[in-house]
Amino acid sequence: MFAFALACLAVASQAQDRKIESAIKHRKSAFTLMSTYVNRLVQTSEGGRPYNAAQSLEDARAVEFLSRLPWEGFVPGSERGDTRAKDDIWFEEDRFKTLATELQSRAGAMTKAAESGNLPRLRSTIDDLRDVCSRCHKVFRKD
Numbered sequence: 001m002f003a004f005a006l007a008c009l010a011v012a013s014q015a016q017d018r019k020i021e022s023a024i025k026h027r028k029s030a031f032t033l034m035s036t037y038v039n040r041l042v043q044t045s046e047g048g049r050p051y052n053a054a055q056s057l058e059d060a061r062a063v064e065f066l067s068r069l070p071w072e073g074f075v076p077g078s079e080r081g082d083t084r085a086k087d088d089i090w091f092e093e094d095r096f097k098t099l100a101t102e103l104q105s106r107a108g109a110m111t112k113a114a115e116s117g118n119l120p121r122l123r124s125t126i127d128d129l130r131d132v133c134s135r136c137h138k139v140f141r142k143d
């Protein structure tokens with residue numbers, strides 16, 4: 001009976017590990033995809049890619065959508081594993097959530113600027129967005 005209980009515990013903890021592993025994968029994938037589109041916009045902004053209003057709007061919309069996705073992957077227990085997230089996220093949850101919300105609202109502003117077709121305006125919203133990326137990484141991501 002005892003052995004059976006132990007076996008059940010082991011199975012439950014393996015399932016829990018898998019859940020945590022996939023939560024970490026989820027958030028990292030969202031960040032990776034988001035940065036693909038952010039980098040394209042940065043290249044456009046810096047003149048490395050010709051400005052195409054329709055393409056930039058698509059890219060901005062992708063960033064806005066993706067900016068909503070990483071957060072559900074920050075489940076309790078996922079400070080351990082294949083991750084560079086600092087466990088401060090769970091101690092300073094409000095600060096982390098504020099930055100996550102700020103990212104989403106700046107991504108929304110970037111889409112609006114892309115809709116306007118005005119490149120200087122788009123540029124300044126791209127800079128505002130990247131500022132949030134680096135502020136959060138400085139505090140909550142290991143180098």
Ligand code: HEC
Nearest residue numbers: 028031032035038083084085099100103132133136140141
């Ligand atoms: C609210 C905090 C926060 C914001 C805002 C944020 N990130 Fe991150 N980012 C993280 C954390 C934490 C990790 C580490 C995730 C992990 O390893 O589990 C990370 C990881 C990443 C990674 C590495 C993913 C991988 O596969 O290891 C990339 C790329 C990235 N972020 C890009 C960005 C970009 C681009 C922005 C802005 C558009 C951004 N992030 C905004 C917190 C943030």
